[in-house]
Amino acid sequence: MVKINVDGACKGNPGVGGGGGGIVRDKEGVVIAAFSKFYGDYTNTIAELRALNDGLKLCAKLEATGIVVNSDSKVTIQSIAKGRCGSWKGWYWFQETMELARVLKPMIYFTFREGNRAADGLAKLSCDSAVDTEFQGGPELPPDLRRIKREDACGLPVLRK
Template sequence: MMFKTDHSLATYQILHSYGFTYHTAAKRMKLVRWIPPLVDFCLNVDGASKGNPGFCGGGGCIRDKRGTILLAFANFYGVGNNIIAETRALWDGLRLTYFLGVCLSEIYSDSSTLVHSIQKGKCSNWHIQRWWRPSRDLLQGNATILSHVFRETNQVADWVANHSISSICNEVFWGFNRLPYACKGPLLVDRSGLLNIRLI
């Protein structure tokens, strides 16, 4: 048997008593960082759910190629799960950029389920159809690239999404100085190009 994480010695002894051998998959270290867009702006989006299902919210930020933030948004969605929060955050981010007339060259999300469903054109859950379909249509009409990224490179959007749940309201933050305090650190790390460690 192969395990992704180490278990207690007692667990291994029980398995061994039944004749099973076990191995633990060795973790590798990968260095990752936020990649700025080559031209125009990029949008990072993320959703969060406390309890899954539970209170959920989404958020994101729009940045230029120097990592300077144009704005960030945080929206509270009520009760829902992770995929609802992720999809709604993408739709909210796309609507906001369309309303502002911002030209996006890249969109980043740490939800591989959402990114792959948009890329394949197959909705993974009927609960998200009303946000998934217009998001896909808007992306197909533009040359914007939707990419999956690791959570470590999407921390600003993650913090804003969590802020929406703790504040239980919808907010837009214009520029760095208006951001919630917890979002400023990850933003500065991204701008500096510092590497994050991810175990895979």
């Protein structure tokens, strides 16, 4: 079993610098892999969909089974659940994501943004750096994300501002 958190981000909506990120952990919470992908000029909705797509592709590459996905995008989760794409601009990624979901059979759930901090940090990293990065394991993660990973592992609460 693996758990993956995914998130999309965009500077402006639509705007320049859209990207996505995700982090894959085993059932003990140990980081297996993570990604930060730059998408260019898109909306938040497309960035969220592409992040889910990239997360499922990473799980397929890792030959993961028992996949649990957490996303803070209700729109993306509802689109997948209903089998309907809400944006023609996202049709390609929607179709690809639906095919990955059919094959991998992940359980996809909504999480509040506080539960998605690591994926959010990776998505923002892609927007700021404008490059694609893959991380293998926890030690390769940037310092801010290693801190979030430690806090998550300790079960520390996250308070909304």
